[in-house]
Amino acid sequence: MNPALHVEVVQKSQSRASKDYVMELVRSFLMNFVSLTPGVILSGIDLEDNVELKEHVQSISFCDIEHDSEVSVTETELKYHVFKLDAFGAETDTMTDASTGEEFAAADVWSLPSQEFQGLWESLIYDTKLKEDTVRFVETAFEFADRGVDPNIIGWNRVVLLHGPPGTGKTSLCRALAQKLSVRLADRFPRARLVEINAHGLFSKWFAESGKLVARLFERLDEIVSDRRLLACVLVDEVESLAHARRAALSGLEPSDSIRAVNALLTQLDRLRRRPNALVLTTSNVTGAIDVAFVDRADIKRRVGPPSARAAYEILRGCCAELMGRGLVAPREPVFALRVLEGARFADSEPARASLQLWAVARAAADAAVSGRALRRLPFLARALHARQAVPDLLSFVSALAAALRDHLADAADLDDATTPMPK
Template sequence: MNSPLHVEVLQKRESLASKDYIKEIVHSYLANFNTLNPGVTLKINELEENKSIKDHVESITLCDDEHVSEVAITECEFVYHVYKFDIFGVETDTMTDAASGEEIAAADIWALPTEEFHGLWESLIYDSKLKEETLRFVETAFEFADRRVDPNIISWNRVVLLHGPPGTGKTSFCRALAQKLAVRLGDKFPRVRLLEINAHGLFSKWFSESGKLVAKLFEHIREIVEDHSLLACVLVDEVESLAHARRSALAGLEPSDSIRAVNAILTQLDRLKRHPNALVLTTSNVTGAIDLAFVDRADIKRRIGPPSERAAYEILRGCCDEMMARGVVSPREQLFALRILEAVRFADTEGSRASLRLWAVAREAAAAQVSGRAMRRLPFLARALHTRGKPSLAQFIDALQTALQQQLSDARELKDDSLLPNCISCNH
């Protein structure tokens, strides 16, 4: 028997059917297939003949956490996760700075799962097992809590640190992980909240009472985690701001209140680990600036860099598939997965030509260390600036390369302009 295949079922908002009923009809529906391709989302449309599925199910996602190739129905154990989107969305938690009287946006609070983050997990592509390993880490942390493993003997903090250059998807990954947990742990935690805290904002130079603000913010978080049926994912963006505030205060450049605020956050994070329903997710753009006292608290520390050749190809392939699915690029043609190109040793045939051309673009982007954020912008720029009418796939891939080269040229000019004042001063 292979590893279980996780099946995530998005139930229609208007459906009042029980989760058990949804699982039954989806299981019967999937039994009509001989094999299933993990990583695929089956979107149910109005033409679906199965009335039960059409009335109650929006989509069925076959997760690929432990599977890289198609699986036979008879050899697969299914684990179903049925969920609906939360209707509350996001709200901003504000506080008032007593010194300035200004309203401060302390945190954004998302009710999960939310439609805004739907599909985000699947869109993130890495060479490493970052997604699978992080998901297993969180599930194990909750398993240890359920089994009452003594934390004085075995230590874990439920703290994740992601670091790397801007634009590599660190915040997106944290949001996607929280959304994934809302789906996977829905039976254990009927409600999930993602609390996004901007550490940089808390330590802005004019926040003269930042220590009190931190205390008030975490008081609210503690109120939330008192409900043990709710999972709270606390996201601290730009956590390197902790180190900056600590160093500035010690050097006399910031008021002592700043270091009190930093210490308050570290203390509050320590207190959060007492709650088995709290998870802390953090990001940093400046690895060397992260406070060592905080780094020691993180269970998992992972660097996310620009996409490699393989990841770049799969990102661009997904973008092209989306453009063809939406009718922007026509007709629809097949782009092969990289493992298929490798299996045929990148043989140049009529059927593989478009895939090979896209592979060349991906390799060029990876060599230039284009960020994932910038890479996902290329299809838009290719369509807006370098195509007319309804391009074919081959024409669109050519436009992608042109857009890439233009972006690299623009980046070089920006870099040259930033050096210009120094060059001018050297001439005098």
């Protein structure tokens, strides 16, 4: 038997059928297939012929870290996950500074799985096993907790640290991971929340009250994690702000209360370690500025850099497919997978010409260390500023992408020149 293939089924919000009933509908539907392709999502027109399935199911996704090619339906175990998406968005917890009366957002709380994060996991593309490793880490951490492994003998904190330059998808990966876990671990945790703590806000200007604010924030968090059947994913973005606050206090630039606030936050994060249903996800844009006291608490520390040429190609390939699917680039034609181009030794041919030119754009973007965020903006800029026709064909659009990349690099160089200090 091959490794299991996870089948994620989004049940329509208006459907009143039980999860077991929907699972049986999907199981029967998939028995008509000889093989399934990981990464494929069936929705809309793909379900048209099955009236009952269409009534209850929004989409069916085949996803697993163990497979990169088609799998046989009869020789592979299928693990089904049926869930509805929360459509209400984030609930913002605000706090008030007692000295000024000003309000600020201390945290955003999401009910998971969320409509807003659906598809985010699949959209994140890395050359490394970053996504796979984070999932395995969390699954192992909860397995150790379930088996009662003594944390005094084997240490683990359920803390993830992602670091690297801005725009590389660190925060998106944390949100996507929380969403993925809310689906995969639903049998253990029927409910899930993502709590995004605004660490930068806590320590940037409210030093006089920051200790109290931290205490009040974690009182709210305690209410959430007290439900043992709820998975609580706590996201601390820009965790380097902890180090900034501590250094500023030690150097006399800020009140000493800020050091107590930072220590209070670290202490509260340590308390979360004793909660079997809590996971701490953190990001940092400035690797050298991360507080060493926090770094030591992180079990897994991974750098997230700009996309490599291969990752950039897959990102742009997905963007082209999306625009062709929406009728903004036409006619619809294939953009070949990189392994197909490699198999043909990148030989020029009419069907492969657009794909080869897209590969050239991806390599140029990778050589210039263009961030994933900027890379995903290029198709919009290409369509807005460089597409000659109202609806360009694929080859013309790829040429527009190349022009948009050149503009982006020129603009970035101009900004660097403008911010470089003049020599004295």
